[in-house]
Amino acid sequence: MTGRFVPDNATPAPSVVAAQLTLGALDIDRVPWWAAQWLSEGIDGPALRELAGLGTRDQAVYDLLPAAMAEMAIDLPTGQVAAAVVIFNDLAAMCLVGRADERWVAAKVEEVVVNSDYAPEVVALPLGKIWNAPDYWGGEWLPELRELIRKACQHQLHLDGPNHGS
Known part of the structure; x- marks a missing residue:
């Protein structure tokens, strides 16, 4: 990658x-x-x-x-899913605080999914579900696509529950 x-x-x-x-x-x-x-x-x-x-x-x-x-007392994640969760959580946090835009996050998510050989468990993660978003970038759906990615970021970080709103 x-x-x-x-x-x-x-x-x-x-x-x-x-x-x-x-x-x-x-x-x-x-x-x-x-x-x-x-x-x-x-x-x-x-x-x-x-x-x-x-x-x-x-x-x-x-x-x-x-x-x-x-x-540094950092454990290497055991397996693709655990590693994807760490990366996806980081991407989601960066997006939600404005350190990364939705397009960049979508591209990085796609890289993780491709690098995992499209592992179903990685694709099933909240951010994994938007792995093909770069295919739709630039079309008339751009505002909706940005919102979809932001919502996936919130879901990835469990910020979409009843105590957090959407």
Whole structure:
């Protein structure tokens, strides 16, 4: 998977990177930068420091990342569905606070679904259900499509229940 899961060069949470690793969707070129950012945020550990010092496209990223995640007390998700949930929750939160627009979120959801080989359990997730939304982008249904994606984001985060409204 070639797309980044963060807009505007933002640094993803370590848990999102762990999910990307699990899905085989890791942007290896960005990992050393993210590790450096995590260090600047006060997270520390020998593997994380070493990871931050690596060059891009370095195979050692894959070797060090699990140890760095362990240092940060981040568990790698077990399986595609667990990884998709982490990524979808992050995408939904970014959309609902205005850090990512609906079109970008839809494109990232499609990447996750494709990377999971259209796993039925991933497609069944609230955001997974909109995986083909990019196919309809740009048509007369744009306002409805944006609203559909926002509602899927709310549902993904369980913000559409009786106590939250829609």
